[in-house]
Amino acid sequence: MFYFNSYTLKLVANINLIDKSFTDAKIVGYKLYVQISKADIKLLVLDVATSTFIALKVYVLNDIYTDHALTEKIQLFIKEDTWINANFSSTHIIFVNNRATIMPNALFNKDELAIYHQYNFTPNETDNYYFDKFLNLPANNIYAVPDFIISCFDNVKNKHFFHFSTPLIASALLHAKNTNALSLIDVHVLPNSFQIIIIKNQQLTLYNSFDYQTSEDFIYYLLFVLEQQKIDNKKVHIRLLGEVEKNSTIYTLLNTYINEVSFLEKNDLLANSSLKLSYIFDEISPIYYYSIFQQYLCE
Incomplete structure (x- = not known):
């Protein structure tokens, strides 16, 4: 696993899985999925040419209870991690929180996100509102993320924001x-x-x-x-x-x-797609990371 200390990014490699085929020269042909929560930061790499997941990293966060505390760790992560600053074909940044609500297409207006969100949640002054279109549901997933978290990713290339519940x-x-x-x-x-x-x-x-x-x-x-x-x-x-x-x-x-x-059995993890797992995932139970493996459904 990976642990943070207060001043530097201290890497204790317990889970750091990288396929031998991974090379920086091919990064432009890879997709990066980054899942952000108060518990950890997960990174997953998909090789588009071979339709294969080829790398996984996890940064474990300890004693993070607020969005402001999480922001400090995100800033450190962006400063130190090489993948988040690389030129992937796309970088999907996925937020884990419980502030998402579903709105049917028939009632949806993208200019009314704040109003829809307030049906179920108390608004915060720092809220930024986003929505994901469902692949197979005539509805949109509306969610809020604090602006000070969003601004951490200002310099990330080819980025797209999503809520982790959408692919679930x-x-x-x-x-x-x-x-x-x-x-x-x-x-x-x-x-x-x-x-x-x-x-x-x-x-x-x-x-x-x-x-x-x-x-x-x-x-x-x-x-x-x-x-x-x-x-x-x-x-x-x-x-x-x-x-x-x-x-x-x-x-x-x-x-x-x-x-x-x-x-869920390992063979069923990607059963809804033609995607494959690298041999590196034989070392762990990829079901443990189910939510980030389903992010390909947000394209």
Whole structure:
């Protein structure tokens, strides 16, 4: 893993996976995906010519609880990291937060983003508003990011901003379509939050994100959502994604309260596309990094 200290970027290479084919001379033919959260900064490289993911880096952030504290780490990251300053064919900057809301196309006006966002969230003076178009949903994902975070990326070349929930939803809908599933519940786990996506009759019924501090918080919120959606937890099947392992307390509680819980298999990670994984990902469980691997759906 990678750790920051207060003054320099201290790299402790635990996860630093780079295919032997990676070369700076070919960077203009690569796409870079950068996912920003208070827990970490992840970077993933796609070789467009071979349709293969060929590199992954992770910078772990400790004790980051505010956007201003996160900004300091982003500034240090941009100063020290070589990839973020390179001339990739495109750089997708993906923000992880729980401040996203979905608006159907029929009601959408790109000049009213702030108004739509205020339906569900208290506005902040520093908010910048953006929207992502869904690949397979007649709607837009509207989200806010503080302007002082956005300004950190002013000098990044060929950049595009996205919210991490957009491909999570798109991927769930694609999976339901490709497997002819009439219903699907995806639960995506991060260190301090989880996202739930519910699909019925191949239509998005619900997306929501919850912060949690304990495993008990996690299961409480999940069961509450199922109850509100009139879904029997003793009959339901949940597909578990993201940063969770079978020996975790969360998984133990899920097996206690949920009828059936399955982990996404590695072969299914990119099943909705023709993209491939380099041999380097044999060393880890790429499912752990599910959300950044789905960012190709935001093109």
